[in-house]
Amino acid sequence: MAAPPQLRALLVAVNALLRKRxxxxxxxxxxxxxxxxxxxxxxxxxxxxxxxxxxxxxxxxxxxxxxxxxxxxxxxxxxxxxxxxxxxxxxxxxxxxxxxxxxxxxxxxxxxxxxxxxxxxINSQINMYLLSRVLFALGRLAVEKGYIPEPRWDPFPLLTAVVWGLVLWLFEYHRSTLQPSLQSSMTYLYEDSNVWHGISDFLIYNKSRPSN
Incomplete structure (x- = not known):
């Protein structure tokens, strides 16, 4: 079904406006x-x-x-x-x-x-997402500009080890300093896996469902 003439004329006018520099x-x-x-x-x-x-x-x-x-x-x-x-x-x-x-x-x-x-x-998650990427980018920029020498070996494994070491240390001993969503994720991974009562909450569910 063809569009009405008025609608076609409106679309032509809008497209013409959008193309104006x-x-x-x-x-x-x-x-x-x-x-x-x-x-x-x-x-x-x-x-x-x-x-x-x-x-x-x-x-x-x-x-x-x-x-x-x-x-x-x-x-x-x-x-x-x-x-x-x-x-x-x-x-x-x-x-x-x-x-x-x-x-x-x-x-x-x-x-x-x-x-x-x-x-x-929401804003906290967005800002922390950006912060990690900004820090990486600033490190690369510092190397590109010659402010710091280019590493002779790949520093990524060491960075990975430090990040994971710090986040688990914070989770175990200073949990309140971590963002709530990260606390929830790490609780699921590292603490909920310590508790079960049978095959259902060992393999199928994270926590046993209440019996009726």
């Missing part, structure tokens, strides 16, 4: 908002689904609501951050007539405070 910066901000929302939902929904059904107690309705809340918050925050970042970069470029490297840091700095500044579980 004079509006590119503003439209890029809007598409950034769209991409942030979509990507945030794609990333958070599967993670929230798995973590909620593995570790969260409550009814099915409560679990589904928790998944929707986490997905919405991640999607909304990421959408607004991309919108803010791209908007501030475009504004700085417009004011100064060109783009400078400092624009990226300043725009993201302000966007981070405005969007991800609240200390909650």
């Amino acid at each position: 004079r509006y590119h910066a503003a439209l890029a901000v809007l598409k950034g908002f769209r991409n942030g929302a979509v990507y945030g939902a794609k990333i958070r929904a599967p993670h929230a689904l798995v973590m909620t059904f593995l570790f969260r107690n409550g009814s099915l309705q409560e679990k589904l609501w928790a998944i929707l809340q986490a997905t919405y918050m991640h999607s909304w925050n990421l959408a607004w951050f991309v919108f803010t970042y791209k908007g501030l970069r475009a504004l700085q470029s417009c004011i100064q007539g060109k783009t400078y490297p400092a624009h990226a840091f300043l725009a993201a700095f302000l966007g981070g405070i405005l969007v991800f500044g609240e200390n909650n579980n």
Whole structure:
């Protein structure tokens, strides 16, 4: 079935507007908002689904609501951050007539405070995810710039050993310092595996189900 003439005319007008270079910066901000929302939902929904059904107690309705809340918050925050970042970069470029490297840091700095500044579980996970990658990238950048010599051997095995040694030491003796979701995961792996009452909660279930 063919689209009505009015709809076809509207689509032609919209596509013509989208192709105009004079509006590119503003439209890029809007598409950034769209991409942030979509990507945030794609990333958070599967993670929230798995973590909620593995570790969260409550009814099915409560679990589904928790998944929707986490997905919405991640999607909304990421959408607004991309919108803010791209908007501030475009504004700085417009004011100064060109783009400078400092624009990226300043725009993201302000966007981070405005969007991800609240200390909650979702923002904490996102920030820690980024922190690990930033530290890796800064190490590589320091080598590229010659600030530190390039290692003559692969440091990854040593880094791995230190990370795992520290996280298990923290879990065993300073557990409260770890993020709650990590505590839950490690409890499942290292403590729940110490307890069973029969074949059902040894092999099939993590914990025995209450008898009726």
